[in-house]
Amino acid sequence: NAGVTQTPKFQVLKTGQSMTLQCAQDMNHEYMSWYRQDPGMGLRLIHYSVGAGITDQGEVPNGYNVSRSTTEDFPLRLLSAAPSQTSVYFCASSRHGPGQGGNTIYFGEGSWLTVV
Amino acid sequence: SQELEQSPQSLIVQEGKNLTINCTSSKTLYGLYWYKQKYGEGLIFLMMLQKGGEEKSHEKITAKLDEKKQQSSLHITASQPSHAGIYLCGAARVVGNKLVFGAGTILRVKS
Numbered sequence: 001n002a003g004v005t006q007t008p009k010f011q012v013l014k015t016g017q018s019m020t021l022q023c024a025q026d027m028n029h030e031y032m033s034w035y036r037q038d039p040g041m042g043l044r045l046i047h048y049s050v051g052a053g054i055t056d057q058g059e060v061p062n063g064y065n066v067s068r069s070t071t072e073d074f075p076l077r078l079l080s081a082a083p084s085q086t087s088v089y090f091c092a093s094s095r096h097g098p099g100q101g102g103n104t105i106y107f108g109e110g111s112w113l114t115v116v
Numbered sequence: 117s118q119e120l121e122q123s124p125q126s127l128i129v130q131e132g133k134n135l136t137i138n139c140t141s142s143k144t145l146y147g148l149y150w151y152k153q154k155y156g157e158g159l160i161f162l163m164m165l166q167k168g169g170e171e172k173s174h175e176k177i178t179a180k181l182d183e184k185k186q187q188s189s190l191h192i193t194a195s196q197p198s199h200a201g202i203y204l205c206g207a208a209r210v211v212g213n214k215l216v217f218g219a220g221t222i223l224r225v226k227s
Binding site for chain 2: 033035040041042043044045050056092097098099100102104105106108109110
C-alpha cells in the first residue's frame with residue numbers, strides 16, 4: 001500500500017457529529033477515490049476525482065462530501081454521521097481512472113468508523 | 117445480484133494443496149484486478165489482467181482472464197499459511213470510471 005496514507009485508522013462518532021477522513025498520496029496520481037466496505041457487499045464507490053478541482057459521485061454518495069484542492073489530498077467529509085455509515089473506508093489512487101485501463105490502483109490501509 | 121460474482125465464498129485448504137478462486141462478470145471485462153486483504157488491513161495489489169487469454173504469475177499465484185466467458189480465475193499452487201486472507205476481484209467499468217468489486221473469497225490454510 002505504498003504511497004496512500006489514510007488517517008485516522010479508527011474513529012468512534014456519535015450520531016449527528018461531523019468528521020473528515022484524510023487521504024494523501026505521494027505518487028502524483030490524477031485519480032483518487034473513496035470506497036466503503038461492508039460485510040457481504042464488497043467495496044462500493046462513494047466519490048471520485050480525476051484531478052484537482054474535479055470530483056464526481058459514485059454509487060453511494062449520500063451523506064458524504066469531498067473536495068480536491070490539491071493533487072495529493074482527497075478528504076472525505078461526513079456531514080452528519082448516522083449509524084448506517086458505520087463501515088470501513090478505503091481511499092485509492094491511480095495515474096488514470098479505472099475506465100481508462102492499464103494502471104495499477106493503490107489502496108490505503110483503511111479507516112474503521114463506528115457511529116453510535 | 118452483484119455485477120461480479122466470486123466463488124467460492126470461503127474455503128479451507130490443507131497446507132500444500134492447490135486451490136482456485138473464480139470471478140465472473142455480468143458485463144464485458146475491460147480490466148480485471150485481483151487484491152488480497154488480511155483482516156483489519158488494507159488491500160494489497162496482486163495482479164491486473166487486461167487482454168483475453170492473458171495470464172500472469174507472481175510467486176505461487178497465477179491469474180487468468182477468459183474474455184469470452186467474462187471470467188477470471190486465481191490459482192494458488194502449494195498453498196501456505198501466508199496465503200490466508202480475503203481475495204477480492206475488481207472489474208474496471210468505463211461508465212462511472214470506477215472499479216466494481218466482488219464480495220470476496222475468504223481463504224484459510226490449515227497447517
